[in-house]
Amino acid sequence: MILTEKEIEVLEIIEKDSRIQTDVLAKMIALTPEETKSIIEKLEKEKIIVDYSSAINWRKVDGHEGVTAMIDVKVTPKRGVGFDEVAERIYRFPEVRSVYLMSGAYDLSVIIEGHSMSEVAQFVSGKLSTIDSVISTTTHFIMKKYKHDGTVYEQDDEDHRIVVSP
Template identity: 75%
Template sequence: MKLTEKEVEILEILEDNCRLSPDYIAKMVDLTESETNTIIKNLEEQRIIVDYTTQVNWRKVDGHEGVKAMIDVKVQPKRGVGFDDIASRIYRFNEVKSVYLMSGAYDLSVIIEGKTMSDVAQFVSDKLSTLDSVLSTTTHFILKKYKHDGTIFDQDDEDKRIVVSP
């Protein structure tokens, strides 16, 4: 779909900070608030804007650390639907946070969350591996998140450079 320059500009602004008010965005792109609201509403209706999210550093919240895993999945695609059918079956599980079609050795990359490593292991053995199209899986546990969707976590603002004096 071809978008106008203003629509693309609004998308870039919202992608960077979705908490900005339509009035503020309107001033940034030199439109009225009404025009800006109309553009945003149209982009939402066309599912170009899919969701508004918040990045949370759960490691800083006691009792909510949880376990995240990235699972590489090799599948046998079905004739006529390719990978879409199996991807759809996988992303419907509550534990699944993301599913990506990948190039390379594995076909799908699945990101899941559980309370414990056992929860993740049980999901893989009881739910994911039992799907008829799934040929194999490789599970990688995410130990620490440094950067996600452009947001740096645990960034230390302290300047650690050595002071050099003449």
Template identity: 65%
Template sequence: MTEKERELLLLIEKEGRMSESKLAKMLDTSLENVSEMLANMKKRKIILGYSAIIDWSKVDVTENVTAMIDVKVTPKRGVGFDEVAERIYRFKEVKALYLMSGTYDLSVVIEGRSMSDTAKFVSEKLSTLDSVISTTTHFQLKKYKHDGVVFEAEEDGDHRMVVSP
């Protein structure tokens, strides 16, 4: 991977809606070169998609419930955690899935319409998988920061640090 490609990835990771012409100017390269790099990285599955960060608490719709579920599993010989992870990430409720170090093996992030939807997912889908030994569910109560974006940051007032002897 070239240095220009790395710079391009850093720019679009921060602001995915930036135009290709603006990216070309920022990278000091041609528009054609930026278009080619983007197409190449999409083809190689380096760029998997673009998304917006939305503060759903400010929208007049019922918010979904987000839960983080710690899952302890028995890995299978020859495939480790990959086989059970694939079964879990195929559920439509699953928004993210991570292999973790520590007490639990997998961390699953899901969204549902209610806490009872989440409970139903855990009891009827997740816990019934052969490899799953145990689960612990944590519900998201409030979002302060996501993907580097601060939600509801104070705009007014004095932000200087108080220094006292």
């Protein structure tokens, strides 16, 4: 779909701040709030704007740290549907946050969240590995998030520049 310059501007601004108020956004792109609202509704209807989300640093909330794992999956594609059918079977599990078709040694990259490492291990052995097309998996546990979707999680406000004096 070809978008207008104003529609592209709306997308770029909303991508950085999905909580921006329509009247503020309208001023930024030099349109009326009604025109801006109409653009947003069109982009939502066309599924260009898919969702609005928040980035939460769960490590700072006691008892809610959880475990995130990235799982590389080697798959045998099925005739006529390729990787789509197995990807759909995988993303239907509630633990799964993301599924990507990848180039390289593995076909799919799956990101899941669980309460513990053993819960993730149970998912891999009991659900993921039992899917017919899955040949092998490699699981990587995320130890710490520094930056996710453009958001820096733990920024050190201390100034690390070298002091220069005459």
